[in-house]
Amino acid sequence: MFGSLKLTLIFGVLIAGLVGGFVLYYKDTQNRLKVLQENNAKLETAVQTQSQTIDVLQSDAKKFAELNSKLRLKLDDAEKDKDELYKKLQRHDLTRKAIRKPGLMEKIFNKGTQKEFKDLEDITKRPEVN
Secondary structure (H helix, E strand, O other), X not given: OHHHHHHHHHHHHHHHHHHHHHHHHHHHHHHHHHHHHHHHHHHHHHHHHHHHHHHHXXXXXXXXXXXXXXXXXXXXXXXXXXXXXXXXXXXXXHHHHHHHOHHHHHHHHHHHHHHHHHHHHHHHOOXXXX
């Protein structure tokens, strides 16, 4: 009688221990799942943010490429103008003309200088605010 009672008691303690172990395991697993779900949500948010950032960067890259090509065209035009001016200056001997007709050359140079200063002033002046 005491033998079967001891045996029942031992089995009862073992079963209670196993049940307690399973309960602890279950709670630990649930906590891990909760943490993993939170981490997953954070990662999904980070992926969305990165996707949006990539889209913005790609859009900006396209804009910069367009602006760069426009700037390149303007630079090419400026280089053509520079080459034309250089060819004109090579055809004329300004030193000899300045010696022969100093008054005329002075007027031409002063007029050109005033025009350049006026253009520079127009380009760099502060816009008027109304």
